[in-house]
Amino acid sequence: MSVAANESEARERAQFTLKMRQRGLGDLRVLRALERTPRSFFVPQRYADIAARDIALPIGCGQTAPPPSTVAAMIEALRVESSHRVLEIGAGSGYAAALLAQIAGEVVSLERCQSLAVEAGARLAVFGLDNVRVLYADGLAPSAKETRYDRVIVHALIEPPAPRLTRWLKPGGALVAAIVDGEAQRVVRLTRANDEAVHAEALGPVRTLTPLVVGLMRAL
Numbered sequence: 001m002s003v004a005a006n007e008s009e010a011r012e013r014a015q016f017t018l019k020m021r022q023r024g025l026g027d028l029r030v031l032r033a034l035e036r037t038p039r040s041f042f043v044p045q046r047y048a049d050i051a052a053r054d055i056a057l058p059i060g061c062g063q064t065a066p067p068p069s070t071v072a073a074m075i076e077a078l079r080v081e082s083s084h085r086v087l088e089i090g091a092g093s094g095y096a097a098a099l100l101a102q103i104a105g106e107v108v109s110l111e112r113c114q115s116l117a118v119e120a121g122a123r124l125a126v127f128g129l130d131n132v133r134v135l136y137a138d139g140l141a142p143s144a145k146e147t148r149y150d151r152v153i154v155h156a157l158i159e160p161p162a163p164r165l166t167r168w169l170k171p172g173g174a175l176v177a178a179i180v181d182g183e184a185q186r187v188v189r190l191t192r193a194n195d196e197a198v199h200a201e202a203l204g205p206v207r208t209l210t211p212l213v214v215g216l217m218r219a220l
Contacts (some may be wrong), residue, residue, distance in 0.1 A: 012052035013038065019054075020072055024204075027076045033102040034072060042095035042123055056208045059093045061113035061217065066155060070206045071096045077187050077203050078151050078176045080104045085147075087168050089139035089212070090155035094120030100153070101132040108149075110137040114218045140164050140214040149173060156212035157185065160200045165212075166190055178209045185209055 017034050025031060040051035043065060047057045056064045075096065080086060086104045088097055091111035097120065101107045111117035114136045121134035139154070148170040154177035158165060166175055169192040179188045179202070187203040 010038075016052060016054060016068060020069065023069070025072055025076055029080075029103040030072055030076050030099065033099040034068065036102065037095070037098050037127075039068060039095055041127065042093040042098065042120075059116065060119075061116050063092060063113065063116065064208065064210075065093045065095060066206075066208055068095075070208065071099065071155075073204060073206055074153060074155070074176050074178070074187055075099055075103075077189055078153055078174065080151055084150035086151045086153065087139075087149040088153050088155070089165070091117060091120040091134045092155060094123045094134065096153070096155065097132050097134065098124060098127055098129060101129045104151070105131065107132040108147075109134045110139045111135070112138050112213070112216050114216070136216070138214060138216050139168075140212065141216075151175070153177070154212060155209065157209050158188075158212055160188060160190060161198045162190065163198075166192055166198050171196065177212075178206050181205075 013035055017031055040048040043051050043057050054067045054069050056067050059065050080103050082105055084104050085106045086100055088109040091097055091109040097107055097109040117134050117136040124132050149168055150170055150173050152168050152175040157180060158177040169175055171192055171194045173192050175190040177188055178185050185206050187206050189201045189203055191199045
C-alpha cells in the first residue's frame with residue numbers, strides 16, 4: 001500500500017473512531033485498539049481500499065467479516081480485563097482477535113474453515129501479537145480437554161441459553177454473541193453465575209451476523 005493510501009486509511013480510522021465515540025462506545029482500550037489496527041491488513045487485498053469503511057466484507061469460505069462497529073460493540077459488551085483468557089469462536093480474518101489481544105491477557109480463536117484459520121494465524125503473527133492463537137476447530141464440538149475461559153465471544157447469531165457454548169465459561173464468566181430480536185439483531189450477554197446458572201441480558205443492536213454453524217470445512 002502506498003504512503004498516500006496509508007495516510008488516507010489512518011484518517012478514515014480516526015474518523016471511524018470518532019464516530020464510535022459519538023455512538024456511545026466508551027471503552028478507551030477498545031478505541032485505542034481500533035486506532036492501532038488497520039483493517040486493511042486483515043482482509044483480502046482487493047478490498048484494502050474500502051477496508052476502513054464501516055461495512056461487511058467477504059473473506060472467503062462463504063464468510064464475511066462484520067462491520068467494525070459490530071465488532072467494537074461486541075468487544076465492549078464483553079468487558080474484558082487485562083488478566084482475562086478469552087475464547088473467540090469464529091476467527092474469520094483475524095481482525096477481531098487482533099483487537100482482543102491488545103486488551104486481554106490471552107486469546108484463543110477457533111475457526112471452522114481451515115483456510116481462514118491458516119490465513120488469520122499468519123496475519124496475526126506478522127502483526128506482531130504473541131498472546132493470541134488461532135486453531136482450526138469447531139467451537140460447538142465436544143472436547144475431552146476443554147478449558148474454561150473468563151470471556152467468550154461468538155461472531156454469530158445464537159439461541160440462548162446455548163449450553164454447548166456456555167460450557168466454555170468459568171463461573172462468573174461471560175459470553176457475548178447476538179440474537180434475532182424481531183426483525184433486528186441484538187447483542188446478548190450470557191453470564192455464568194457461581195452456581196452454574198446462566199443469566200441473559202439483551203444489549204444494543206448489531207447487524208449482518210449469520211447463524212452459528214456446526215462442523216469443520218477446509219475451504220470453499
